[in-house]
Amino acid sequence: MVSKSQIKLITSLEQKKNRTKSGLFIVEGKKGIREILNSPFELDSLFTTGENFNAPPSKTHLINEEELKKISRLKTPQSALALFEIPKENTPVIKNLIVALDGIRDPGNLGTIIRLCDWFGIETLLCSNDTVDCYNPKVVQATMGSITRVAITYVDLELILKNNIEQPVIGTFLKGENIYTTQLPKNGILILGNEANGISEEVEKTVSQKLNIPRFGKSQSTESLNVATATAILLSEFRRQANY
Amino acid sequence: MVSKSQIKLITSLEQKKNRTKSGLFIVEGKKGIREILNSPFELDSLFTTGENFNAPPSKTHLINEEELKKISRLKTPQSALALFEIPKENTPVIKNLIVALDGIRDPGNLGTIIRLCDWFGIETLLCSNDTVDCYNPKVVQATMGSITRVAITYVDLELILKNNIEQPVIGTFLKGENIYTTQLPKNGILILGNEANGISEEVEKTVSQKLNIPRFGKSQSTESLNVATATAILLSEFRRQANY
Structure with a gap:
C-alpha cells in the first residue's frame, strides 16, 4: 500500500529541485531495479505489485496495479518502482x-x-x-x-x-x-x-x-x-x- | 487556413494504414521541411505560420498558431508542417x-x-x-x-x-x-x-x-x-x- 504522502513525494521527484531536497531518485521496471539493487546504491523504498526482489521487507511495499499507476510516470507501468538514494559526489578522478x-x-x-x-x-x-x-x-x-x-x-x-x-x-x-x-x-x-x-x-x-x-x-x-x-x-x- | 478535412487527414497520418492509403507522410519543423524540399521528394502541401519556404504558392497554406496546434503532434509546434508524398519503393540494389x-x-x-x-x-x-x-x-x-x-x-x-x-x-x-x-x-x-x-x-x-x-x-x-x-x-x- 502506498500513502498519500508517498504519492506526493514520488511524483515530486520528476523535478530536480525535489530530488536534490530529498536526496532520492526514481527507478522503474524490474530490470533496472534489479541492476541498481545489485550495486552500492542504497535502496530507500520499493513498491511492487508482486515481483520479489529480495529487498529488505522493511523497505518493501506491496501495492496493486491501480496504486502503481498513481506513482508511475510510464504509460505502461512495469510492475515495480523503487526510490534510491542519490550517492554523494566524490572529487572527480582525472586520469586515464x-x-x-x-x-x-x-x-x-x-x-x-x-x-x-x-x-x-x-x-x-x-x-x-x-x-x-x-x-x-x-x-x-x-x-x-x-x-x-x-x-x-x-x-x-x-x-x-x-x-x-x-x-x-x-x-x-x-x-x-x-x-x-x-x-x-x-x-x-x-x-x-x-x-x-x-x-x-x-x-x-x-x-x-x-x-x-x-x-x-x-x-x-x-x-x-x-x-x-x-x-x-x-x-x-x-x-x-x-x-x- | 486549414479545413476540417485537412485536419482530419493530417491527424490520421499518425497511423501507418492511413499513410499507406493516402501515400502521404508528415514532416514538422523548418529545418526538416527545408531539407526535404531540397530533395527529389514531392511536396503535397505546406502549412506555415509565416516562414517562407519558396514552395509553390498553390501548395502553400498560410495558417495561424492555433491552427498549427490542431494539426501538430508536437508539444511545441515549430511554425510549419508539411505533407510529402511517400516515394515508390524500387527493387533494392544489393551491392557495396x-x-x-x-x-x-x-x-x-x-x-x-x-x-x-x-x-x-x-x-x-x-x-x-x-x-x-x-x-x-x-x-x-x-x-x-x-x-x-x-x-x-x-x-x-x-x-x-x-x-x-x-x-x-x-x-x-x-x-x-x-x-x-x-x-x-x-x-x-x-x-x-x-x-x-x-x-x-x-x-x-x-x-x-x-x-x-x-x-x-x-x-x-x-x-x-x-x-x-x-x-x-x-x-x-x-x-x-x-x-x-
Whole structure:
C-alpha cells in the first residue's frame, strides 16, 4: 500500500529541485531495479505489485496495479518502482581517458552516453552544470543500470579545464584531424558539446587536440552526427587504437 | 487556413494504414521541411505560420498558431508542417556495403540508423516487414532529412537472405570475431537485430560472418549496447578498414 504522502513525494521527484531536497531518485521496471539493487546504491523504498526482489521487507511495499499507476510516470507501468538514494559526489578522478559533457540537454542522449562510458570502461564522467541532471527519470531509464558504474560529477567545466595542465583536452570540430589516421592519446579529457551549438567558445579555448569524424556519404548536407552516436564512434576508435 | 478535412487527414497520418492509403507522410519543423524540399521528394502541401519556404504558392497554406496546434503532434509546434508524398519503393540494389534491419521497433532507433547510413554512405537500407515504418512521424523527425538520401525498402528479409548467394551476410553475436582485429569485408549485408531479442533464428542461419564488438569496461553486467550505438561503432570500423 502506498500513502498519500508517498504519492506526493514520488511524483515530486520528476523535478530536480525535489530530488536534490530529498536526496532520492526514481527507478522503474524490474530490470533496472534489479541492476541498481545489485550495486552500492542504497535502496530507500520499493513498491511492487508482486515481483520479489529480495529487498529488505522493511523497505518493501506491496501495492496493486491501480496504486502503481498513481506513482508511475510510464504509460505502461512495469510492475515495480523503487526510490534510491542519490550517492554523494566524490572529487572527480582525472586520469586515464575520461569524458566531459558541455551542455548536453537531452535526457536520452545523456543516458546513452553513460551506457557507452560503462561499455568502454570510462570511469569518470564530468558534466557541466548546465547538462541535464543524470537522476532525471528519463536518463536513469536510458542508462539501463550503468549509472551505478560510472562516477558522474557536475562541475564548473570551464574552471576545471582551465586549471588542468596535465591532460590533453580533446574535442571534435569540422576542422580537425581525422580520427582514423591521427594517433589518439591514451589518456585525456574527451569533450562532447551541446546538441545544437556544439562545444562552447570558452571550453574550445582549452582544447589541445581538435579531431574530426570523417563523413563517407556523398551528400554535401551539413547535418552532423547525433552527439550520442558521435560518442560511440570516438570511444570505439580511442579504445581500438590503445588496445589493438 | 486549414479545413476540417485537412485536419482530419493530417491527424490520421499518425497511423501507418492511413499513410499507406493516402501515400502521404508528415514532416514538422523548418529545418526538416527545408531539407526535404531540397530533395527529389514531392511536396503535397505546406502549412506555415509565416516562414517562407519558396514552395509553390498553390501548395502553400498560410495558417495561424492555433491552427498549427490542431494539426501538430508536437508539444511545441515549430511554425510549419508539411505533407510529402511517400516515394515508390524500387527493387533494392544489393551491392557495396548495405544495412539490413531485422525487427527494429523503436522509431528513434530507426531514425538514428537512417542518419548513420547517410553519414557513412550506405545507399541501401533493407527493413524486415516487422520493422517500424520509416514514415512514422517520430522516425522522420529523428532522421533530420537523411530519409531522402538512403533508399529504404521493406522486404521479406529471410527470403532475400536465403536467395542471396553472392554477398557475405554479417551480424554481431556474443560469440563472434573481434571487429577491431578481424578483416572486415568491403561489401556485404550487415544485419542489425531487434532491440530485445537480437537477430532472429531464421536470419541467423543465413549469417556467414559472426562479429563481436568487444566490451572494455570491467563490469560483468550482461547489458548490451543499444542497437543504434552498435550500428555507429560497426559502420565506423567497416569504413575505417576499407579506407585507411
